[in-house]
Amino acid sequence: MECIRLTxxxxxxxxxxxxxxxxxxxxxxxxxxxxAVLAVHGALYGFMICNMKGTDPDSACTGEKKKRLINFNEAxxxxxxxxxxxxxxxxxxxxxxxxxKRGLRKLSDFxxxxxxxxxxxxxxxxxxxxxxxxxAWDVLDAVRGMGCFYPRFEPxxxxxxxxxVAKGKDLLQRAVCS
Numbered sequence: 181m182e183c184i185r186l187t188x189x190x191x192x193x194x195x196x197x198x199x200x201x202x203x204x205x206x207x208x209x210x211x212x213x214x215x216a217v218l219a220v221h222g223a224l225y226g227f228m229i230c231n232m233k234g235t236d237p238d239s240a241c242t243g244e245k246k247k248r249l250i251n252f253n254e255a256x257x258x259x260x261x262x263x264x265x266x267x268x269x270x271x272x273x274x275x276x277x278x279x280x281k282r283g284l285r286k287l288s289d290f291x292x293x294x295x296x297x298x299x300x301x302x303x304x305x306x307x308x309x310x311x312x313x314x315x316a317w318d319v320l321d322a323v324r325g326m327g328c329f330y331p332r333f334e335p336x337x338x339x340x341x342x343x344x345v346a347k348g349k350d351l352l353q354r355a356v357c358s
Contacts, residue, residue, distance in 0.1 A: 188233065189333040192226030193341060195219050196320075200348045203313070206306075207355070213309045214294050220313055221252070221291040224320045228255040230333075231326050252288060259323065272326045276319065283315025314352045321345050 199219035206212040232240040232255065240258075242250050250258070258264045259274040266273075276284070290312065293302070324345055333341075 187333075188226060188230055189337065192223055192230055193333070193337060193344075195223035195226055196341065196344045196348070199223050200344050200351065203348055203351045203355070210306060213304075213306060213313075216313060217287060217290045217309065218294060220316050220320065221287055224287075224316060224323065225252045225255060227320065227323045228252075228259050231323060232258055256284065259326070274319070274322055274326065280315045280319050283312050284319060286312040287316045310352060310355050317345075317349055317352055321349065 196219075199216055199222075202212040202216035202219055206216055229240045229249065232250075240250055240255065242248050242254070256274075260276065262273045286308075290304075290309070324341055
């Protein structure tokens with residue numbers, strides 16, 4: 181029997197690939213902005229978790245038995261905490277601008293509304309989604325640049341991640357300018 185192999189690293193890359201794909205297709209299918217938000221949120225969360233885990237799977241968990249994965253906001257807080265990151269042997273700490281913090285709050289708000297959709301009419305300017313994703317993408321690139329998560333990936337994945345991040349950023353910049 182053939183099995184599908186999933187790791188936290190491959191899952192994060194899959195979210196990143198989907199994010200790029202949905203950003204690209206949103207030009208002709210505006211509803212794909214919703215899926216881009218979900219995918220960017222998933223990719224960012226996945227890469228933060230991979231960064232924190234390094235070689236210790238419990239470092240991204242909480243609880244007495246260390247079985248429960250921390251949530252998005254806790255992952256974001258830990259990536260910004262010098263005491264936590266230095267303790268884990270990381271040489272970089274995530275530093276966010278006020279615009280990036282605002283963008284991540286919007287990203288999480290949009291993600292939560294989309295995932296827990298209540299069946300209401302909602303109009304969101306595309307420009308707001310693009311701007312939110314642009315800030316989130318900059319954070320995703322910074323998390324990628326922290327560099328401690330590569331043990332979580334296969335050989336060659338680092339170049340693939342760099343290329344996907346660059347392509348997504350280019351697509352978002354072109355969307356903002358049009």
